[in-house]
Amino acid sequence: MEDVFPYPVARIGLIGGGQLGRMLVKAAKSLGCTCVVLDPVPGSPAGQVAGNQIAGDYSDPAMLRALAESCDVVTFELEDIETETLRELEAEGHKVFPRPELLATIQDKLRQKQFLRQAGIATSDFADMPRPHAEGFSAFGYPLVQKVRRGGYDGRGVVVMQDAAAFATHLPVPGYVERFVEADKELAVLVARNVGGECRTYPTVEMRFRATDNVLDFLVAPASIPAEVARRAEALAMRTVEAMHGVGVFGIEMFLAASGELLVNEVAPRTHNSGHHTIEACVTDQFEQHLRAILGLPLGDTRQLSPATMVNLLGEPGYTGRPVIVGLAAVLAIPGVCVHIYGKATTKPGRKMGHVTVIDESVEAACAKAEQVKALIKVLGDKQS
Ligand SMILES: Nc1ncnc2c1ncn2[C@@H]1O[C@H](COP(=O)(O)OP(=O)(O)O)[C@@H](O)[C@H]1O
Numbered sequence: 001m002e003d004v005f006p007y008p009v010a011r012i013g014l015i016g017g018g019q020l021g022r023m024l025v026k027a028a029k030s031l032g033c034t035c036v037v038l039d040p041v042p043g044s045p046a047g048q049v050a051g052n053q054i055a056g057d058y059s060d061p062a063m064l065r066a067l068a069e070s071c072d073v074v075t076f077e078l079e080d081i082e083t084e085t086l087r088e089l090e091a092e093g094h095k096v097f098p099r100p101e102l103l104a105t106i107q108d109k110l111r112q113k114q115f116l117r118q119a120g121i122a123t124s125d126f127a128d129m130p131r132p133h134a135e136g137f138s139a140f141g142y143p144l145v146q147k148v149r150r151g152g153y154d155g156r157g158v159v160v161m162q163d164a165a166a167f168a169t170h171l172p173v174p175g176y177v178e179r180f181v182e183a184d185k186e187l188a189v190l191v192a193r194n195v196g197g198e199c200r201t202y203p204t205v206e207m208r209f210r211a212t213d214n215v216l217d218f219l220v221a222p223a224s225i226p227a228e229v230a231r232r233a234e235a236l237a238m239r240t241v242e243a244m245h246g247v248g249v250f251g252i253e254m255f256l257a258a259s260g261e262l263l264v265n266e267v268a269p270r271t272h273n274s275g276h277h278t279i280e281a282c283v284t285d286q287f288e289q290h291l292r293a294i295l296g297l298p299l300g301d302t303r304q305l306s307p308a309t310m311v312n313l314l315g316e317p318g319y320t321g322r323p324v325i326v327g328l329a330a331v332l333a334i335p336g337v338c339v340h341i342y343g344k345a346t347t348k349p350g351r352k353m354g355h356v357t358v359i360d361e362s363v364e365a366a367c368a369k370a371e372q373v374k375a376l377i378k379v380l381g382d383k384q385s
């Protein structure tokens with residue numbers, strides 16, 4: 001390829017207009033690209049920044065076609081989208097990355113597990129459970145985790161059951177069961193692989209979840225684990241994306257079992273909540289990296305320059321309506337605190353409204369500040385429910 005790019009460098013078609021899309025659009029602008037966003041809600045977080053949005057459903061074939069025809073390459077920031085039209089568009093010569101075929105495998109969590117098993121990637125044992133029934137669960141054995149095959153996120157669609165008495169809490173939908181992993185830590189590794197097959201990982205991070213609803217509540221980067229474990233995690237993540245021939249950025253979630261074994265939990269075929277700190281803490285952030293990967297450009301340096309932590313800003317329980325941010329000035333007064341507000345028009349309890357990254361000399365110092373941040377900043381709403 002000749003190294004000459006008339007502006008715009010590329011026109012990116014983005015399916016989904018949420019916060020991941022918003023940060024991707026910002027990175028696209030830095031690289032001299034333009035973006036068109038497809039999202040049903042006019043003025044979506046990504047659409048605001050792109051200045052160019054098709055207001056339509058992600059699964060509407062006509063809308064997907066309009067998007068592809070107005071762009072050089074199509075990508076997505078969410079995974080629960082119909083792949084049929086995307087496959088057709090690809091067959092007609094439109095570039096779609098990650099490939100629709102791979103998206104179809106990953107978006108169905110059972111197919112994803114089958115893929116991992118076949119590829120020899122360590123993952124917990126599992127069994128198909130199209131019709132949940134007590135005998136089937138007992139035959140598989142407790143403790144187990146029941147998961148829906150498609151559409152779950154942030155812990156919705158996942159039920160942990162310690163014993164047969166917990167069967168009553170099962171989801172009455174087709175799904176599968178997997179072995180409960182007694183995990184010391186939950187880790188994530190971001191992997192970028194470009195169209196030429198060049199592959200790089202970011203340093204392993206540690207995710208800490210809120211016990212009540214399993215939403216990521218605290219991210220620690222780099223993970224507090226021995227260097228040898230981090231190296232194994234990064235190698236496992238890279239092997240996973242290479243086995244998938246994935247193009248783009250992928251978030252590989254894994255468990256560090258008490259035994260020291262690493263097991264892949266799930267793969268996100270997109271930029272990931274566990275990589276927001278890369279904006280301030282790494283040479284190349286995950287969003288720019290994703291663009292480099294899908295445009296066939298050289299991948300950027302993934303080195304982390306400073307320890308960091310990240311907290312999600314979730315809509316406060318009891319509030320809806322227009323967001324009201326309390327404590328913004330107080331957190332901005334703390335050195336090393338970087339605030340990202342996503343521009344969502346309305347809040348609701350638990351909705352991701354923004355995030356805060358804290359940079360400091362050590363992970364411990366960053367964590368202490370993140371605790372302060374969490375106590376100070378809240379996203380309320382102008383309606384109380
Ligand atoms: N096999 C398992 N063993 C133990 N905990 C699990 C297992 N599977 C999922 N979990 C817990 O549930 C959380 C959400 O599950 P996950 O499959 O990642 O779904 P989601 O798509 O909602 O992120 C995980 O981060 C982990 O805390």
Ligand SMILES: [Mg+2]
Binds near residue numbers: 253266
């Ligand atoms: Mg997950």
